[in-house]
Amino acid sequence: MPRRGGELPGAGYFAVTRASTMSQILHPNLHPNLSNLSGGGGRRAVLLDRDDTILDTTRMTSDLPVPGDLYDPARVRLWPGAGPALARLARAGYLLIVHSNQGGIARGHGTLADLHAVNDAMRALLLPFGVTLAGVYACPHHPTGSVAMWASEHAWRKPSGAMLAAACGEMGVAVAQSWCVGDKPRDVQAGVAAGVAASRCVLLGTSGSAADLALAGGLWAPSIVEAAEMIIAAG
Numbered sequence: 231m232p233r234r235g236g237e238l239p240g241a242g243y244f245a246v247t248r249a250s251t252m253s254q255i256l257h258p259n260l261h262p263n264l265s266n267l268s269g270g271g272g273r274r275a276v277l278l279d280r281d282d283t284i285l286d287t288t289r290m291t292s293d294l295p296v297p298g299d300l301y302d303p304a305r306v307r308l309w310p311g312a313g314p315a316l317a318r319l320a321r322a323g324y325l326l327i328v329h330s331n332q333g334g335i336a337r338g339h340g341t342l343a344d345l346h347a348v349n350d351a352m353r354a355l356l357l358p359f360g361v362t363l364a365g366v367y368a369c370p371h372h373p374t375g376s377v378a379m380w381a382s383e384h385a386w387r388k389p390s391g392a393m394l395a396a397a398c399g400e401m402g403v404a405v406a407q408s409w410c411v412g413d414k415p416r417d418v419q420a421g422v423a424a425g426v427a428a429s430r431c432v433l434l435g436t437s438g439s440a441a442d443l444a445l446a447g448g449l450w451a452p453s454i455v456e457a458a459e460m461i462i463a464a465g
């Protein structure tokens with residue numbers, strides 16, 4: 231089990247991180263703009279949803295049991311432009327932290343091993359752009375799942391902010407100076423619940439609506455590409 235740091239209070243906690251990645255993100259050569267980071271001991275981060283934010287599942291939706299239930303690493307594709315966009319955010323001094331509901335595991339559509347394989351494939355696709363993800367967090371629970379181990383509600387499931395808050399706590403993120411990006415209203419809700427200002431939450435266009443925009447505090451972008459531009463422009 232690649233859970234870093236052992237089980238935390240609250241059975242069922244689940245996070246996908248890599249110890250090697252943790253040491254890498256602390257290496258100053260990989261973050262030349264550390265001087266840009268916030269004071270007060272915290273580091274700025276962009277908290278990124280995975281599916282249809284960094285990864286593109288739209289071209290395979292008809293083949294998946296449930297849209298977003300991507301558990302085959304051979305089918306992992308980056309959202310067009312996501313690699314350069316994340317590279318720009320990293321160069322601007324932002325830690326890149328991924329958060330994902332993976333209720334498909336509770337539904338039996340994939341296993342934890344599949345989840346790790348897909349996440350590893352994502353990391354591999356980002357490497358040529360010089361992008362290293364500081365952490366990848368996921369919650370495999372779902373209240374109507376069929377796999378007993380995961381068939382329950384869990385505090386980490388978005389729109390709860392607990393998964394993002396835990397990630398920020400583990401990595402010393404300055405939440406008030408960070409951003410949250412995702413293609414679902416629940417991503418934005420989770421960001422706000424974790425303490426990210428609504429004005430720093432960006433809803434992406436794939437499933438946006440007028441109500442979603444209001445929920446997002448008016449911040450909306452067609453994709454991660456434009457969202458990255460907005461974040462960098464806003465500082």
Ligand SMILES: [Mg+2]
Pocket residue numbers: 279280281282283412413414
């Ligand atoms: Mg998504």
